[in-house]
Amino acid sequence: MERTENTARGELLASLPAFAGFYPRESLLVLGAVPTHDGTFTLASLARLDIDEIANKPGQTTSDLVHLFRGATAPAVFVVVASHRNEETADLPLVSEVDVLVTALRSAGFATIEAIHVPEFAKGARWSTYGDSDLHGTLPDPATTDFALALTYLGHQIHSDRDALIAQFDPAPQSQRAPLEPLVRSVVQAVRDETATNNLAALRSRLDELESALTTPNSTSAPLSDQQIANLIGAFASIVIADAVVSFAENEEADLPNMLLKLLRLAPQPQAAAIAGVLAAVSYLRGEGVWAGLAASAVKPPTNLSLGISQAMGLGMPHDFVSTALLRGAGEALQILRPPAS
Known part of the structure; x- marks a missing residue:
């Protein structure tokens, strides 16, 4: 019955x-x-x-x-x-x-x-x-x-x-990545200069651009110019920006993992490793353990984020404990770039 x-x-x-x-x-x-x-x-x-x-x-x-x-x-x-x-x-x-x-x-x-x-x-x-x-x-x-x-x-x-899914983490063809490399280098240098001079307004603007691109519905199918893609990839040269992006995981309507994967496949090193770490953290927060594990091991050398996710999963640390720590760190980074109004 x-x-x-x-x-x-x-x-x-x-x-x-x-x-x-x-x-x-x-x-x-x-x-x-x-x-x-x-x-x-x-x-x-x-x-x-x-x-x-x-x-x-x-x-x-x-x-x-x-x-x-x-x-x-x-x-x-x-x-x-x-x-x-x-x-x-x-x-x-x-x-x-x-x-x-x-x-x-x-x-x-x-x-x-x-x-x-x-x-x-x-x-x-x-x-x-x-x-x-x-x-x-x-x-x-x-x-x-x-x-x-x-x-x-x-x-x-x-x-x-699973092998077919793993293949999605492979770098995009060189013909797609090559035109982006000089553009990304230029953006990365600008981000480093902004970080060195504590130009929070410029860094905040880059985070705003990332949030719009990553959290807009159907963002993975939206056409982007090479310069727009380079701007998004290059922003991950800022550790504070990368950490703040993790907070976007709480936007359940956003197709965040797939958009991050798109950038990961196009990014040169070390930005690819930074994006992989953020993707691992976002996937972990959303309970997508398969994606979190793949992203954490997708690019070497590991970043602090990807290494932390790998260790948390390998040691079987409580999900809520790790999630709270991730969101606390992301929130602190977000407050640096978007301080609360006094």
């Missing part, structure tokens, strides 16, 4: 590829979700590991995930095993490992925890719940969920796999 909440869970599961940016395969996903008044769920955070992590190192994987989600504000946690394991027997895979993880999460204070298996993220794929044979269903088309359609409207795509 299927229960009425099956539809909500099916929609939640089908939204995961859009939230992650790709179709996870042979993966363990742990997501924080917020129940809504109509019985559906809003995704708040997502962590993904290769399925072999929990299969081969269940104790360490459980400890890492519990640390990562401890202190999270999302009241519901879903553990999703996306795997074709045990397909020939129809038995749920990794039952004992999943039970250990669920027990540990419950001990950490999460009252609502569900573990779900789905062989793949595809229309009609059957999902089943660990420990409750009555709670099961089939996935709607992941490409037509509300979240996926919203991304499509903004001009984005859900990549076929």
